[in-house]
Amino acid sequence: AQKITQTQPGMFVQEKEAVTLDCTYDTSDQSYGLFWYKQPSSGEMIFLIYQGSYDEQNATEGRYSLNFQKARKSTNLVISASQLGDSAMYFCAMREGGNYGGATNKLIFGTGTLLAVQP
Amino acid sequence: ETGVTQTPRHLVMGMTNKKSLKCEQHLGHNAMYWYKQSAKKPLELMFVYSLEERVENNSVPSRFSPECPNSSHLFLHLHTLQPEDSALYLCASSHLVFGVSTDTQYFGPGTRLTVL
Numbered sequence: 306a307q308k309i310t311q312t313q314p315g316m317f318v319q320e321k322e323a324v325t326l327d328c329t330y331d332t333s334d335q336s337y338g339l340f341w342y343k344q345p346s347s348g349e350m351i352f353l354i355y356q357g358s359y360d361e362q363n364a365t366e367g368r369y370s371l372n373f374q375k376a377r378k379s380t381n382l383v384i385s386a387s388q389l390g391d392s393a394m395y396f397c398a399m400r401e402g403g404n405y406g407g408a409t410n411k412l413i414f415g416t417g418t419l420l421a422v423q424p
Numbered sequence: 425e426t427g428v429t430q431t432p433r434h435l436v437m438g439m440t441n442k443k444s445l446k447c448e449q450h451l452g453h454n455a456m457y458w459y460k461q462s463a464k465k466p467l468e469l470m471f472v473y474s475l476e477e478r479v480e481n482n483s484v485p486s487r488f489s490p491e492c493p494n495s496s497h498l499f500l501h502l503h504t505l506q507p508e509d510s511a512l513y514l515c516a517s518s519h520l521v522f523g524v525s526t527d528t529q530y531f532g533p534g535t536r537l538t539v540l
């Protein structure tokens with residue numbers, strides 16, 4: 306079964322508008338971490354934002370915020386005031402467990418969403 | 425140098441060649457990772473090294489051989505590769521702290537490998 310699902314292969318957004326990228330996950334662990342990464346055409350995977358399963362507040366980091374709905378197992382990324390430089394692939398990832406010894410911090414990635422910001 | 429660096433950025437090799445990919449992290453982390461990113465497939469974890477010991481090997485063919493001589497350096501030795509091994513190979517590092525779940529992985533720029 307797919308652990309991380311990103312249902313939007315591609316998205317368009319107008320510059321200065323907000324956009325939401327969807328991500329749902331599947332896990333039976335109580336403790337897990339959720340990550341979003343940005344990958345421009347250059348290839349580097351850039352860490353954007355993190356949400357822990359026990360965090361009660363939605364994570365925010367500058368123009369990035371998460372709409373974390375634990376019961377629905379979704380963690381959607383919201384980018385406010387889009388900029389042309391935001392055009393890239395966006396990956397959602399999950400690390401299961403992690404709160405006990407022996408964790409290897411294995412990340413499971415989704416297939417990504419290609420975001421194109423239009424002027 | 426800061427962050428995670430990878431060399432070379434691009435590599436073209438024949439199926440009979442032997443080459444190595446290099447990764448170096450300048451973040452003081454204690455864990456390093458190799459990932460493979462093929463077209464239209466999710467990122468796949470290949471190897472994990474924690475404190476210079478290999479702790480994960482995701483059924484990777486033996487033609488890929490990792491080496492971690494110290495906590496800052498990670499190599500991926502390649503020999504007799506196949507064309508389907510052509511992909512972007514990403515290195516990452518993190519600070520594993522058992523009992524804390526916020527150890528984010530930071531990635532390098534990747535090596536784009538083409539096997540002819």
